[in-house]
Amino acid sequence: MKVLVNDITKTSDGGCILVGKIWDWQINPFFNSDIFFLKLDRNGNIVGSQGINAAITQNEILVYPNPAKDYLNFDMGLYRDFQLSVYNQLGQILLQKNFTTGNNTINIRDFTTGIYFYKLLTKNGKVISEKFVKE
Numbered sequence: 001m002k003v004l005v006n007d008i009t010k011t012s013d014g015g016c017i018l019v020g021k022i023w024d025w026q027i028n029p030f031f032n033s034d035i036f037f038l039k040l041d042r043n044g045n046i047v048g049s050q051g052i053n054a055a056i057t058q059n060e061i062l063v064y065p066n067p068a069k070d071y072l073n074f075d076m077g078l079y080r081d082f083q084l085s086v087y088n089q090l091g092q093i094l095l096q097k098n099f100t101t102g103n104n105t106i107n108i109r110d111f112t113t114g115i116y117f118y119k120l121l122t123k124n125g126k127v128i129s130e131k132f133v134k135e
Helices: none
Strands: 002-010 016-023 034-040 046-050 062-064 071-075 082-087 093-099 103-107 114-122 127-134
Touching: 082 103, 093 103
Parallel strands: none
Antiparallel strands: 002 016, 016 034, 034 046, 062 071, 071 103, 082 093, 082 114, 114 127
C-alpha cells in the first residue's frame, strides 16, 4: 500500500487539511483505491477524517486546555451541528449548548474547582463523552 498526499490546506485554527490517495498494489496496481481527507490540529494531532481506515486511534475531537481555568475550547474537526452537555460529578447538567460550527468555546469561570464531564451528540447520532478538570 502507498499513501500519496496531493494537497495541504492551512486552516484558520492553525492546523491543516490533507487530501490524498491510497494505492493498494495488491488490489489493483493501476488505479487509486481510495481518497482521503485528514484534519490536523496545530500540534499535528488528527481531529477528523473522511475515507481513512478506522484503525486510526487519534482523538476525533480536540478539547483544550485540560485542565482549564476560565474557558474550554472544543475543536470538532470536520463535525458540525452538535449538542454539548456538561455535567458535575453528581450527574447534574450544568450547561447545555447547541453549536453549528466545529470550533467553540465555553465559559467555565464560575465552575468550582474539580472534575466535570461533557457529552457531545452530533446530528448523525454519534456520542462522544469525556472529562475535564477545572483549576
